[in-house]
Amino acid sequence: MSMDDVKTRGLVLLGCGKMGSAMLKGWLDGGLPATSVTVLAPRPSDWVKSTGVHINTALPTDPAVVLIAVKPQKMAEALPTLRALGNGSTVFLSVAAGITLAAYEEMLGARTPIVRAMPNTPSAVGRGITGIVGNACVTGAQLDLADTLLQAVGQVVRLETESQMRALTAVSGCGPAYVFHLIEAMAAAGEKAGLSAELALQLARATVGGAGHLAENSDETPTQLRINVTSPNGVTAEALRVLMNEDDGFVPLLDRAIQAAMTRDAELAE
Numbered sequence: 001m002s003m004d005d006v007k008t009r010g011l012v013l014l015g016c017g018k019m020g021s022a023m024l025k026g027w028l029d030g031g032l033p034a035t036s037v038t039v040l041a042p043r044p045s046d047w048v049k050s051t052g053v054h055i056n057t058a059l060p061t062d063p064a065v066v067l068i069a070v071k072p073q074k075m076a077e078a079l080p081t082l083r084a085l086g087n088g089s090t091v092f093l094s095v096a097a098g099i100t101l102a103a104y105e106e107m108l109g110a111r112t113p114i115v116r117a118m119p120n121t122p123s124a125v126g127r128g129i130t131g132i133v134g135n136a137c138v139t140g141a142q143l144d145l146a147d148t149l150l151q152a153v154g155q156v157v158r159l160e161t162e163s164q165m166r167a168l169t170a171v172s173g174c175g176p177a178y179v180f181h182l183i184e185a186m187a188a189a190g191e192k193a194g195l196s197a198e199l200a201l202q203l204a205r206a207t208v209g210g211a212g213h214l215a216e217n218s219d220e221t222p223t224q225l226r227i228n229v230t231s232p233n234g235v236t237a238e239a240l241r242v243l244m245n246e247d248d249g250f251v252p253l254l255d256r257a258i259q260a261a262m263t264r265d266a267e268l269a270e
Contacts, residue, residue: 002141003148007036010060012085014078015070016041016048019095019153022124023067024051026152038063040078059085065149068094075099079107087111091142093149095119097169098268101135101162113137115146116162118169119153121176128154131168133161170261178257183208 011032013020016039028034034052041048044055059081066085070078075096082092086108093115094104104114115138119130130150134143143158150156159165183204190200215222230236243250 002145003032005064006145006149007033009062009064010036010038012059012063012066012082013037013039013041013053014066014068014082015074016044017069018121018124019119020067020069021045021048022126022153023069023149024048024053026126027149030152040081062088063090065145066090066092067149068092068096070096072096072099075107083108089113091115091138091146093117093146095130097173098265100269101133105135111137113139113142115143116165117146117150118165118173119150120172123153126153129172130154130156131159131165131172132156133159133165166262166265167258169265170258174261178254179208179212 011027013024016024020039020041024037024039027037028051035054037051037053038057038059039048039053039055040059041055049055063085066082068075068078086092087110091113092104092108095117097118099116101114101116104116105112108114113135115132115134117130117132119128122128123130130153132143132146132150134146138146147156147158157168159168183201186204186207187197187201190203191197195203211225215225218225220228226240230240246252
């Protein structure tokens with residue numbers, strides 16, 4: 001299975017909201033012919049219509065991949081159309097949150113190759129990170145293909161077991177919200193300290209964005225980068241004394257947040 005297979009056999013994209021559109025843009029920019037793609041979406045955007053892909057037409061008889069990018073609650077109505085492609089050589093790649101491999105096997109057939117993926121929202125600007133895991137029917141080549149397709153929107157990591165998906169969701173799936181809240185909190189503290197709201201927000205946003213970029217592109221670890229900013233007994237050291245407190249600092253706080261996310265994920269899976 002390779003991108004050549006996708007070109008010849010076709011790819012079906014079920015759902016084309018922000019995530020589906022970001023992926024589609026990445027594939028088309030990467031050289032996938034628009035004619036190889038069939039999009040099933042109730043209200044396709046003007047951009048999708050402008051790409052030249054097939055929209056809401058009959059499905060190819062044996063597509064290489066069906067990518068499921070609809071909200072989990074929309075899945076039930078969409079699946080009957082796809083069930084005919086189950087138990088075959090078509091790989092189902094799902095970016096819908098929370099739906100397990102077993103649930104897909106029940107819906108599509110136990111011999112269906114299924115890859116479950118959890119991307120995050122920076123995928124919309126090509127800076128996402130996605131975790132993937134396949135069921136027992138997925139071959140190495142099929143997993144490689146899923147990996148390649150998802151690289152259109154950022155980095156891809158492979159999980160050893162599906163049970164790790166819960167922790168990955170709590171860290172990188174939900175994680176952008178934690179960072180956006182950090183920006184909000186820094187801005188609020190800056191405003192309280194006497195800066196205008198506009199200036200405080202600009203400082204917080206640029207600082208978090210810049211530090212993230214530095215952390216990703218530096219040869220040094222985040223620990224070393226933190227030490228580089230911190231003069232002994234200086235101003236930063238005082239702030240970190242508060243943030244690194246073992247009882248109520250960042251580490252125990254984020255640990256509690258991630259545990260809460262995982263607990264809720266488990267409840268929703270029931």
